[in-house]
Amino acid sequence: MLVSTQSQGRKPGLLATAVIIVGLWIGGCDATSTNQTGSGIDDKPNVVATSTILTDLTAKIGGDEIDLTGILQPGADPHVYEPVPTDSQALEKADLILYNGYNLEPGIIKLMNAAGVNAKQFAVGEVITPLDFDYQGRREPDPHVWGDAGNGIIMIEAIRDQLIELSPEDVEEFRENAQRLIQELQQLDGWITEQIETIPSNQRRLVTTHDAFQYYARAYGLQITGTLIGISTEEQPSAQTVKNLADAIKGAGVPAIFAETTINPALIKTVAQEAGVKLAPEELYSDSIGAVGSEGDSYVKMLVANTKSIVESLGGKYTAFEVTPQVQETSLLKR
Known part of the structure; x- marks a missing residue:
């Protein structure tokens, strides 16, 4: 959850002026210090992300230009999560809702569809062509798309584009933040392959x-x-x-x-x-x-x-992952 606060100081020369200004300052602080996730007081767009993975990626891409609320907390299981009233409030205030899709978070999806939410809803995971699994005699899409770092890059690009559409004046920051993350994942993708081969x-x-x-x-x-x-x-x-x-x-x-x-x-x-x-x-x-x-x-x-x-x-030889600065901007090779 991203929280923004401001602090100010005043040093007037006269007591009466001080009282007036301090009073105004306190009132101003009351307005600005409540600028926290989902408040919208600072006119930043309100974004809600369902899973912890989406919240992490969105926070890194959006930076200080968005107010972000993550529904699920670290360690929570999205398959069985039961929404609470504050989730409904966050969804109703949102300008954009980013969820995984492919029925990863059925309780939250049900809430989104039932709460009269006006925000744009975007299934980030569904930008990936899914692998399938058997469920009660039928084929269903596997929602765990983030396991492949190459898919993670595609998800980052989708989140970036949704944020640009939501707040086009912040396009440069969104692009720069996303590119840094993409470069890190490009390195990570190759590193994982090298580790598994041991x-x-x-x-x-x-x-x-x-x-x-x-x-x-x-x-x-x-x-x-x-x-x-x-x-x-x-x-x-x-x-x-x-x-x-x-x-x-x-x-x-x-x-x-x-x-x-x-x-x-x-x-x-x-x-x-x-x-x-x-x-x-x-x-x-x-x-x-x-x-x-x-x-x-x-x-x-x-x-x-x-x-x-x-x-x-499994008997391999692990070498620590280190990010190399100034990664060459290249696309992942298609597997």
């Missing part, structure tokens, strides 16, 4: 709690051996599902499997015990960035932290 080829197999890493695996050369539950974390695995996954892990020779930060790890621990493999010591960030101060407290850092955990747990 894992022995027969161990590049990923087992996670829920099916949130299809885009990551496809982009960087991993095979999804299995997941405990499907796309939505609302699913409840049966004892047979646990056994089948443990058997698949034994057959594949997977050295480690992974819990996730937004999901109770109890069942995936059971799978690890059943399969006789270790549970990676570092949980993966799947549907949310981490809390402030954690290893994954931004979109870039969550991808770095996930890669570190995967590489170290």
